[in-house]
Amino acid sequence: MARTTLEKAQQAYDEGDYAKALSTLKSGGVSVFEAAEPATRLDAMKLEAFSYCVANQIPECRLQFRKILDAFPTFELNVAERKHPVWGPAFEAAKRMKR
Known part of the structure; x- marks a missing residue:
C-alpha cells in the first residue's frame, strides 16, 4: 500500500504536478507511511519535502x-x-533548527 502510494506520488512529481x-x-x-518499511517511509518524506520546495512552500x-x-x-x-x-x-x- 505505502509503496504504491509513493509510486503514484513520484509519478505526479515527475510530471510536474507537485500539488498532486x-x-x-x-x-x-x-499512518500509511508510519507502518511502512523505513526506506519507503524515508523516500515518501523526502519526496514530500522536495514537493514543498519546488512548489515554493x-x-x-x-x-x-x-x-x-x-x-x-x-x-x-x-x-x-x-x-x-x-x-x-x-x-x-x-x-540548524534541530540543534
Whole structure:
C-alpha cells in the first residue's frame, strides 16, 4: 500500500504536478507511511519535502526536512541534492533548527 502510494506520488512529481504529489502522499494519512518499511517511509518524506520546495512552500519544506531528521537523525542529502538552490538551503536550515 505505502509503496504504491509513493509510486503514484513520484509519478505526479515527475510530471510536474507537485500539488498532486503532495495530495497523493497525504491521501492515506500519515499512518500509511508510519507502518511502512523505513526506506519507503524515508523516500515518501523526502519526496514530500522536495514537493514543498519546488512548489515554493519553503516553510513547509523546512518543516518536512525537520521531521525527516527527527525520524532519521543521520539523514543527509546527497552531494547533488545539497547543491540544489531551493532544498539545499532549506535542509541546512532544518538541520540548524534541530540543534
